[in-house]
Amino acid sequence: MKSIADIMAIRDAMRSHVGLRDNADAEKEIHIVVGMGTCGLNAGARTVFNTLVDAIEERGLAGVRVTRTGCLGNCEDEPVVEVHVPEKDVATYKNVDAAKALEILNNIQA
Amino acid sequence: MYRTHILVCGGTGCHSNNSGKIREAFEEQIKQKNLQDDVLVVGTGCFGLCAVGPIIIIYPEGAFYSGIKVEDVPEIIEEHIVKGRLVEKFLYHEKALGNKPVKALSDTNFYKKQTRVALRNCGVINPEAIDEYIARDGYQALIKCLTELDPQQVIDIVKASGLRGRGGAGFPTGVKWQFAKNQNNDTKYVCCNADEGDPGAFMDRSVLEGDPHAVLEAMTIAGYAIGSHQGYIYVRAEYPIAVDRLKIAIAQSREYGLLGDNILGTGFAFDIELKLGSGAFVCGEETALMTSIEGHRGEPRPRPPFPAVKGLFAKPTILNNVETYANITQIILNGAEWFASMGTEKSKGTKVFALGGKIVNTGLVEIPMGTTLREIVEDIGGGIPNGKKFKAAQTGGPSGGCIPAEHLDIPIDYDNLISIGSMMGSGGMIVMDEDNCMVDIAKFFLEFTVDESCGKCTPCRIGNRRLLEYLDKITSGKATMQDLDDMEQLCYYIKSNSLCGLGQTAPNPVLSTLRYFRDEYEAHIKEHRCPAHVCKRLIQFKITDKCIGCSACSRKCPVNAISGEIKKKFDIDQAKCIKCGQCIATCKFGAIIKE
Numbered sequence: 001m002k003s004i005a006d007i008m009a010i011r012d013a014m015r016s017h018v019g020l021r022d023n024a025d026a027e028k029e030i031h032i033v034v035g036m037g038t039c040g041l042n043a044g045a046r047t048v049f050n051t052l053v054d055a056i057e058e059r060g061l062a063g064v065r066v067t068r069t070g071c072l073g074n075c076e077d078e079p080v081v082e083v084h085v086p087e088k089d090v091a092t093y094k095n096v097d098a099a100k101a102l103e104i105l106n107n108i109q110a
Numbered sequence: 111m112y113r114t115h116i117l118v119c120g121g122t123g124c125h126s127n128n129s130g131k132i133r134e135a136f137e138e139q140i141k142q143k144n145l146q147d148d149v150l151v152v153g154t155g156c157f158g159l160c161a162v163g164p165i166i167i168i169y170p171e172g173a174f175y176s177g178i179k180v181e182d183v184p185e186i187i188e189e190h191i192v193k194g195r196l197v198e199k200f201l202y203h204e205k206a207l208g209n210k211p212v213k214a215l216s217d218t219n220f221y222k223k224q225t226r227v228a229l230r231n232c233g234v235i236n237p238e239a240i241d242e243y244i245a246r247d248g249y250q251a252l253i254k255c256l257t258e259l260d261p262q263q264v265i266d267i268v269k270a271s272g273l274r275g276r277g278g279a280g281f282p283t284g285v286k287w288q289f290a291k292n293q294n295n296d297t298k299y300v301c302c303n304a305d306e307g308d309p310g311a312f313m314d315r316s317v318l319e320g321d322p323h324a325v326l327e328a329m330t331i332a333g334y335a336i337g338s339h340q341g342y343i344y345v346r347a348e349y350p351i352a353v354d355r356l357k358i359a360i361a362q363s364r365e366y367g368l369l370g371d372n373i374l375g376t377g378f379a380f381d382i383e384l385k386l387g388s389g390a391f392v393c394g395e396e397t398a399l400m401t402s403i404e405g406h407r408g409e410p411r412p413r414p415p416f417p418a419v420k421g422l423f424a425k426p427t428i429l430n431n432v433e434t435y436a437n438i439t440q441i442i443l444n445g446a447e448w449f450a451s452m453g454t455e456k457s458k459g460t461k462v463f464a465l466g467g468k469i470v471n472t473g474l475v476e477i478p479m480g481t482t483l484r485e486i487v488e489d490i491g492g493g494i495p496n497g498k499k500f501k502a503a504q505t506g507g508p509s510g511g512c513i514p515a516e517h518l519d520i521p522i523d524y525d526n527l528i529s530i531g532s533m534m535g536s537g538g539m540i541v542m543d544e545d546n547c548m549v550d551i552a553k554f555f556l557e558f559t560v561d562e563s564c565g566k567c568t569p570c571r572i573g574n575r576r577l578l579e580y581l582d583k584i585t586s587g588k589a590t591m592q593d594l595d596d597m598e599q600l601c602y603y604i605k606s607n608s609l610c611g612l613g614q615t616a617p618n619p620v621l622s623t624l625r626y627f628r629d630e631y632e633a634h635i636k637e638h639r640c641p642a643h644v645c646k647r648l649i650q651f652k653i654t655d656k657c658i659g660c661s662a663c664s665r666k667c668p669v670n671a672i673s674g675e676i677k678k679k680f681d682i683d684q685a686k687c688i689k690c691g692q693c694i695a696t697c698k699f700g701a702i703i704k705e
């Protein structure tokens with residue numbers, strides 16, 4: 001049997017899990033797009049992607065969404081990460097690794 | 111932490127279109143690609159747009175794929191999941207936008223005018239995972255009631271919200287609860303009507319399949335409010351998925367201590383039991399439903415005494431519809447003012463409709479009260495297929511009536527529908543076009559009620575059968591204008607003398623079609639003509655000069671009624687013709703017509 005505190009804890013723990021399916025505010029959110037075509041994957045895009053998702057979860061950043069996309073066209077620069085902030089120009093980062101990914105997040109937070 | 115969720119609709123429509131197999135295929139392939147730690151496959155309740163099922167939605171992109179088959183799964187995995195590219199050909203294509211693909215369900219016209227309260231979790235959570243329900247603030251309303259509000263405050267909120275019963279009659283829910291609370295009795299019952307007997311209706315089914323905990327939570331709140339410790343859900347056995355998910359949900363709730371002797375340690379006790387109905391329409395009527403739960407044959411009994419005073423096992427009882435309950439938690443959490451801010455003066459909140467018939471987007475929709483019928487049919491429903499014209503919409507099922515084109519702009523609420531001779535009913539909405547004969551429609555519903563009459567009272571048992579005989583006479587072209595008058599009189603007689611709502615409302619489809627389409631009745635009687643070419647005994651199939659004599663129709667005709675010489679015009683022997691229509695479907699030249 002659970003207590004009220006247990007239910008609250010389940011809710012808080014599960015919130016971001018189910019929150020992934022809520023795109024009602026998608027237009028107001030910051031989108032980070034990771035190029036994950038063959039080129040990106042070979043260059044380490046999966047590590048970048050996982051680093052971003054985990055860090056966002058860890059820092060409890062709301063309104064930031066990470067999605068993957070295919071080859072962005074400049075394969076020699078992979079892994080490539082695009083940051084879409086509503087009403088701002090798209091920022092494109094090249095040759096991203098885990099450390100750079102965290103730096104990108106720091107920039108967004110700042 | 112999963113990066114991607116693949117939601118596969120597990121509502122009845124998609125399920126019968128093999129969505130279970132699609133889900134398995136996704137799970138299998140995800141394992142093969144070793145992505146099971148990244149990608150979660152979730153079976154959900156109904157997304158609503160059943161017309162284009164099976165539907166899957168992939169998050170975080172929100173990509174809305176429709177008409178998916180098992181064979182399509184590898185391509186979606188390869189393209190979308192591995193390479194991150196939307197698979198455009200599987201995206202939903204919006205006709206109103208020149209058949210352009212639309213990325214997310216929320217971007218479709220079907221979705222934009224909807225407001226989801228009762229359906230808020232349908233198609234979002236896994237109905238078999240209580241934790242997902244809790245993540246969406248599930249059981250917060252119950253906690254609030256048990257820890258912050260006394261029973262009277264709960265009832266006051268429900269009253270102030272203006273919520274009215276969604277099962278048909280539209281009785282104010284808070285007032286009903288108050289009656290039951292005011293009774294002095296140690297034993298009271300909370301019942302849920304999940305019988306959903308209207309032909310074509312699947313709102314309650316979808317709520318139970320997509321969000322069963324919402325109903326359990328609301329019933330527990332109702333128990334707290336009126337002072338009851340036992341609930342019953344009366345659900346038809348013909349809803350196996352709903353029954354399964356309810357069973358799972360009840361077991362999970364008991365395990366978590368959300369049902370039982372000491373709910374969440376607060377000392378409040380409440381439990382819920384399922385009762386399976388066998389699908390008799392009359393068992394949806396409140397007194398018959400309770401009689402059936404008691405283990406007797408489901409027949410209605412006279413009121414008063416009303417259930418709130420003397421209901422199930424002769425104890426004070428409230429009975430509410432599934433959708434009524436599905437609104438309760440949101441009213442408690444967001445406040446009565448929030449709920450009352452939606453809708454019209456006397457009908458607050460939203461209403462779920464099961465949209466069917468001659469409409470492009472058949473499916474499940476939830477609209478704020480006061481939305482016009484035109485918005486439902488044209489914007490949400492995507493209009494009438496095949497360029498046909500709207501003729502009428504039928505609401506309220508066998509107890510309801512038809513809304514003709516002249517009332518397309520009426521805001522939909524309880525009182526407006528009554529004023530034009532129809533009713534809200536539980537939310538079935540069947541759209542008809544110019545090819546529907548309104549006398550035939552009335553006959554269809556009457557055949558249903560004659561079948562479903564329990565036989566206890568004479569006006570309903572015999573009166574409705576006589577009424578059906580009149581309709582049969584009219585559709586065979588043998589009736590007189592005197593018959594029409596007598597038939598109308600009989601309608602009023604049945605309405606005022608029947609024991610329960612079944613008989614009292616059974617003549618409504620006849621009266622409402624008489625009100626708006628009397629000319630069609632008269633055409634059948636005076637000219638022996640069915641204007642929509644539906645009533646078989648009043649039409650003839652004819653071959654016109656367009657016939658090139660290919661003989662395709664004569665080979666198809668099951669009764670050999672068509673003969674002729676090759677390359678010359680063929681002929682139909684009217685004495686043999688059974689009007690099955692196969693010749694029309696076969697003819698490539700449009701040479702066969704109905705007259």
Ligand SMILES: Cc1cc2nc3c(=O)[nH]c(=O)nc-3n(C[C@H](O)[C@H](O)[C@H](O)COP(=O)(O)O)c2cc1C
Pocket residue numbers: 274275276277278279280281283303304305306307308391392393394395396397429430431432434536610611612
């Ligand atoms: C013949 C007949 C069939 C009915 N069938 C249903 C039904 O399937 N589901 C339902 O909720 N109410 C049905 N009702 C209405 C119930 O009697 C009752 O009014 C309703 O369940 C009360 O709940 P509510 O106040 O939440 O609407 C039916 C009524 C009649 C007369």
